[in-house]
C-alpha cells in the first residue's frame with residue numbers, strides 16, 4: 001500500500017509542478033512518519049523515500065537509533081528546552097524553530113556537541129490560535145539574525161502551516177505570504193533557499209506558491 005501511495009503521490013507532485021512550470025526535482029518530499037513504527041518506515045524506505053518527519057523528540061530519538069537505514073530525519077513539531085538534546089545532531093533539518101529561546105538552546109547544544117544544525121524558522125501565516133510559529137516579522141528578523149551570527153546554526157529557510165479550512169484562497173494566501181517574506185529576507189541579505197509548506201490536504205497549492213519541501217503523512221501512510 002505504501003509503495004502504491006508513494007508512486008501515486010510522486011506522480012501527482014510531478015504533475016502539479018509541471019502545471020505551474022516548476023521542476024519537480026527541486027521539491028523535496030518529507031514523509032511524515034509520526035505515530036508509525038519502524039517497520040512501516042522501512043517499507044517506505046524500500047518504496048524509495050529517504051526523508052522522514054517526526055514531531056515528538058523522544059519518538060525521533062528512538063526511531064533514529066533503531067532504524068538501521070540511512071534516512072534523513074526532519075523534526076517538525078513543537079520542541080521543549082529539555083528535549084532539544086534528543087533532536088540536535090539527529091535531525092538533518094529542524095523545521096520548527098519558533099522562538100529566540102529555542103534558537104539559543106539549539107545553538108548551545110549544537111556547539112557543545114560539535115555539530116552545525118540546519119534549521120528553518122516557523123512563521124505563523126494563519127492567524128489561528130492553535131498553531132505554533134513566530135507571530136511578528138520583527139521577531140522573525142531577530143531570530144534570523146541570531147542564526148546568521150551563530151556558527152553552530154545554519155538557517156536554511158522558513159516553514160508554515162496553512163489554516164485547516166476548505167477555502168483554497170485562504171490557504172493560498174498563507175503560502176504566498178511565506179514566499180513573500182522569504183523574498184524580503186533574501187533582499188535583506190539572508191540566504192534562505194527553503195520553503196517548507198504543504199501537507200496532504202494542500203500540497204498542490206503549496207507547490208504553486210513555491211514550496212521546496214512538502215511534509216506529507218496521510219497520503220503516504222494512511223490516516224493516523
Ligand SMILES: *Cc1c(COP(=O)(O)O)cnc(C)c1O
Pocket residue numbers: 032034055076077161199200201215216217218219
Ligand atoms: C502531521 C504533520 C504533517 C503531515 O500532515 P498530513 O496531513 O498527514 O500530511 C505536516 N506538518 C506537520 C507540522 C505535521 O505535524
